[in-house]
Amino acid sequence: MRTLVTLLSLFLLGAHAQHGSEWTYSEGALDEAHWPQSYPACGGQRQSPINLQRRKVQYNPSLKALNLTGYEVQDGKFPMINNGHTVQISLPSTMHMTASDGTVYIAQQMHFHWGGASSEISGSEHTVDGIRQAVEIHVVHYNSKYESYDIAQYEPDGLAVLAAFIETKNYAENTYYSNFISHLANIKYAGQSTDLTDLDIQDMLPEDLHHYYSYQGSLTTPPCTENVRWFVLADSVKLSKSQILKLENSLLDHKNKTIQNDYRKTQPLNHRVVEANFMYFPNQHYALGSEFRSYLSKISENIEYVRKFVEQKKARRKSQC
Ligand SMILES: *[C@@H]1O[C@H](CO)[C@@H](O)[C@H](O)[C@H]1NC(C)=O
Numbered sequence: 001m002r003t004l005v006t007l008l009s010l011f012l013l014g015a016h017a018q019h020g021s022e023w024t025y026s027e028g029a030l031d032e033a034h035w036p037q038s039y040p041a042c043g044g045q046r047q048s049p050i051n052l053q054r055r056k057v058q059y060n061p062s063l064k065a066l067n068l069t070g071y072e073v074q075d076g077k078f079p080m081i082n083n084g085h086t087v088q089i090s091l092p093s094t095m096h097m098t099a100s101d102g103t104v105y106i107a108q109q110m111h112f113h114w115g116g117a118s119s120e121i122s123g124s125e126h127t128v129d130g131i132r133q134a135v136e137i138h139v140v141h142y143n144s145k146y147e148s149y150d151i152a153q154y155e156p157d158g159l160a161v162l163a164a165f166i167e168t169k170n171y172a173e174n175t176y177y178s179n180f181i182s183h184l185a186n187i188k189y190a191g192q193s194t195d196l197t198d199l200d201i202q203d204m205l206p207e208d209l210h211h212y213y214s215y216q217g218s219l220t221t222p223p224c225t226e227n228v229r230w231f232v233l234a235d236s237v238k239l240s241k242s243q244i245l246k247l248e249n250s251l252l253d254h255k256n257k258t259i260q261n262d263y264r265k266t267q268p269l270n271h272r273v274v275e276a277n278f279m280y281f282p283n284q285h286y287a288l289g290s291e292f293r294s295y296l297s298k299i300s301e302n303i304e305y306v307r308k309f310v311e312q313k314k315a316r317r318k319s320q321c
């Protein structure tokens with residue numbers, strides 16, 4: 001009997017170790033190159049992140065701005081946890097986002113990807129024309145036609161992520177981030193959690209919320225499910241160098257190693273098309289002001305309007321002949 005119990009517990013221990021062996025980005029048996037062995041979707045054809053190659057992005061004037069509801073300041077307590085891979089904030093279901101096709105997505109959580117290893121301040125997951133920004137924000141949502149995130153995560157149209165970049169040059173402190181960054185000290189160890197109060201997600205996002213890239217992809221961490229509609233904002237958030245350094249050096253993973261470079265390599269685009277609701281002009285400066293970008297898209301909307309008008313005229317003339 002004793003032997004049986006020992007064998008059984010050994011078996012359970014083994015099963016647990018196998019199941020509990022944490023995936024990583026670059027170390028151990030389950031680094032990102034080996035994710036597909038344990039999580040088959042990670043080897044799929046529609047994976048994220050990707051490089052957003054602006055020259056090849058398709059301008060789609062029918063993509064309207066996202067309607068973000070409940071993103072402004074909210075009272076209450078918002079749990080913020082170190083999950084061993086990143087810092088994650090739980091979001092209230094009063095926060096939601098409506099895409100231009102009318103689909104409503106309910107906010108679930110928000111987390112970050114950053115760099116920091118070998119003094120490189122560069123850790124975004126998506127890149128734009130090959131350039132990796134300092135940090136990437138992911139606000140994860142699920143389709144409101146499903147009852148909960150737990151159900152939606154397995155559905156083909158289940159999820160949507162609103163992503164934004166954080167950049168740093170020699171910016172001063174961004175006070176909208178001070179509260180969040182000071183709370184990192186409370187969750188140094190993996191599994192620890194703390195509460196944020198008076199959360200204002202809109203303040204933590206870029207000023208220009210109108211212009212975005214969009215494509216169909218996956219979760220960027222295991223299980224890499226290919227059911228994510230991505231909205232990557234064109235504008236970025238600005239943080240000071242010391243704020244970025246705090247984000248890169250405050251948290252430890254399950255092995256008490258500093259969480260750094262928690263980003264996945266860009267994945268092949270394959271046959272997907274990336275769309276944007278703004279036009280790309282080759283010598284447009286990266287940090288072009290949002291006002292000017294709005295102005296440019298107004299012009300392109302007008303061009304589109306005239307083009308449609310002319311087409312209708314032509315069609316009418318044809319039908320009269
Ligand atoms: C945005 O959504 C809110 C509530 O979901 C709605 O009241 C509002 O009219 C919408 N705004 C636009 C511009 O569609």
Ligand SMILES: *[C@@H]1O[C@H](CO)[C@@H](O)[C@H](O)[C@H]1NC(C)=O
Binds near residue numbers: 254255256
């Ligand atoms: C990490 O460090 C803490 C505090 O020193 C300790 O309690 C914990 O056991 C350590 N964990 C590992 C996996 O070494």
